[in-house]
Amino acid sequence: MKSIKYAFGMSLIAMAMSAGTAQAAKLTLYCSAEEDWCQVMARGFEEATGIDVNMTRKSSGETFAQVKAESSNPKGDVWWGGTGDPHLQAAEEGLSIAYVSDMRGELHDWALRQAASADDKTIGIYSGALGFGYNSDLLAANNLPIPACWKDLLKPEYKGHVQMANPNSSGTAYTTLATMVQLFGEDEGFEFMKGLHANINQYTKSGSAPIKAAGRGENTIGIVFLHDAVKQAASGFPVVPVAPCEGTGYEIGSMSIINGARNLDEAKQFYDWALTAAVQSEAWKVKSYQVPSNMAAETSPDAPDLSTIKLIDYDFAKYGSSDERKRLLQKWDEEVSILPQ
Numbered sequence: 001m002k003s004i005k006y007a008f009g010m011s012l013i014a015m016a017m018s019a020g021t022a023q024a025a026k027l028t029l030y031c032s033a034e035e036d037w038c039q040v041m042a043r044g045f046e047e048a049t050g051i052d053v054n055m056t057r058k059s060s061g062e063t064f065a066q067v068k069a070e071s072s073n074p075k076g077d078v079w080w081g082g083t084g085d086p087h088l089q090a091a092e093e094g095l096s097i098a099y100v101s102d103m104r105g106e107l108h109d110w111a112l113r114q115a116a117s118a119d120d121k122t123i124g125i126y127s128g129a130l131g132f133g134y135n136s137d138l139l140a141a142n143n144l145p146i147p148a149c150w151k152d153l154l155k156p157e158y159k160g161h162v163q164m165a166n167p168n169s170s171g172t173a174y175t176t177l178a179t180m181v182q183l184f185g186e187d188e189g190f191e192f193m194k195g196l197h198a199n200i201n202q203y204t205k206s207g208s209a210p211i212k213a214a215g216r217g218e219n220t221i222g223i224v225f226l227h228d229a230v231k232q233a234a235s236g237f238p239v240v241p242v243a244p245c246e247g248t249g250y251e252i253g254s255m256s257i258i259n260g261a262r263n264l265d266e267a268k269q270f271y272d273w274a275l276t277a278a279v280q281s282e283a284w285k286v287k288s289y290q291v292p293s294n295m296a297a298e299t300s301p302d303a304p305d306l307s308t309i310k311l312i313d314y315d316f317a318k319y320g321s322s323d324e325r326k327r328l329l330q331k332w333d334e335e336v337s338i339l340p341q
Helices: 001-023 035-049 058-067 084-092 102-106 109-116 137-143 151-155 170-186 188-196 208-215 226-235 266-275 322-335
Strands: 026-031 052-055 079-082 123-135 161-164 200-204 219-223 239-242 250-258
Touching: 001 058, 026 035, 026 058, 026 266, 035 052, 035 266, 052 137, 058 161, 058 170, 079 266, 084 109, 084 170, 084 250, 084 322, 109 123, 109 200, 109 250, 123 137, 123 170, 123 208, 123 226, 161 170, 161 208, 170 188, 170 219, 170 250, 170 322, 188 322, 208 219, 208 226, 208 239, 219 226, 226 239
Parallel strands: 026 052, 026 079, 161 200, 161 219
Antiparallel strands: 079 250, 123 219, 123 239, 123 250
């Protein structure tokens, strides 16, 4: 009888342990897109799989810094969203691992080129062009001319009316810096950044913050990705997106599995799921107007048409490299940010 009770007790313990293991399936997600889109991804994956998701939202630069700081004891599993440059730097520094998804056959070439440049340690999930947007009511109230080009933003009448993020914390702002260097050449590009600095009213932490402030009437012109300006306009705010006349850079938003992920199987499952057309089609329903990487994904008719925008041949390999990114940020810190305004 004792042996039967013992066996029965051990069976209950085993069942409890098994149930505990099943319940323990989880994923730690670092998200660098907009908060509402991050929530859609986190909650959607939970609903689809039953896996608990612990999601943290930070800008691209902040997330890169966190992943690097935690490299000796990684806490995150997947880094989803945000500009591709810091993802490429993370790949170069061994902070992410290679993974080849079965979903790759459904993706645009530019998403696969992003993967190839990082030895499959990251992949493109969306794309979007850089530009700016302005609050048409504030522009009129201040009797300001309508800006159409990057160099328009250097005009003295815009002093105190322009806002962008800090390139140290924001992938959007780093893309801006790298774009000016590629568009105008390094010397003229930094002269542009110095002239722009004189008109900046605030450097924000988040890349989309300047256009949100413009939407609220707290700022006139915000340098952002065009899809963020479209989002404000689609939400009913008097924001007008502008694709600059000289041409502009663009981003390939990316996804990476963190080296040392504690929940590697769940990370791979999320990775595959996030590349499906059905999941990527959810983006515009929360007014995220990037171009999705899955060719079959549904795109909003309000999304910027990249084929109509003069895009530069953005060198992701060079400007996503660790050395070049560090060099440009240091030069911006030493030559631009310290200037009086």
